[in-house]
Amino acid sequence: MKYIIATVRILFLALFLFLVAKGKMMLWLALFGVSLIAAVIFGRVYCGYVCPMNTVMVPAEWISKKLHWNTDRSPKWLAKEKFGWFALAASMAVMLYAKRALNKNVPILLIWMGIAILLTLRYKPAVFHNHICPFGILQKELGRFAKFSNKTDKEKCIGCKLCEKVCPSESIEVKTTEIKAEISKAYCFQCANCQQVCPADCIHYSG
Secondary structure (H helix, E strand, C coil), X not given: CHHHHHHHHHHHHHHHHHHHHCCCHHHHHHHHHHHHHHHHHHCCHHHHHHCHHHHHHHHHHHHHHHCCCCXXXXXXXXXXXXXXXXXXXXXXHHHHHHHHHCCCCCCHHHHHHHHHHHHHCXXXXXXXXXXXXXXXXXXXXXXXXXXXXXXXXXXXCCCCCHHHHHCCCCCEEEECCCCEEEECCCCCCCCCHHHHHCCCCCEEEEC
């Protein structure tokens, strides 16, 4: 399963880079727009499988852990999760200004990819995913209404917390009261990381 998912991500990354090279960035933004509608039904599958930023963050996190650069701390000024909206507004303003005043298309996603890599070399991926990403903030707001999502069978869950450790967006929490894993649809990437490590086979994608 993980090799299939990795292949899908690499293919979408290749498509993204191809469109950037051809100056067809608007086509990718159109794909993102469609993914926002899809998020209401299928959850944040764009973030888990399509997003080029998430794809490059995976090896960045691996390098960070190998070199012991990563930290569990996150900047205090990101605590209220408002920066994503500012990042979205700033990104749109830069794109519009460049197009109208300079007649140029700014590869805003490439810029954010660079930022995502740098931040992931220091902080956990969830810092960028949940607090900074201007595209993730929209996915989160619509993903919370998803009809289909990864869900936990609490009767089978043994509270081992392995799913918590592999979740890139920290969407899973093992509640101290029940000692059972609970998944937030708003944050879940539907990436199947949790399914792959669950020893009780209690996490499944369903409606």
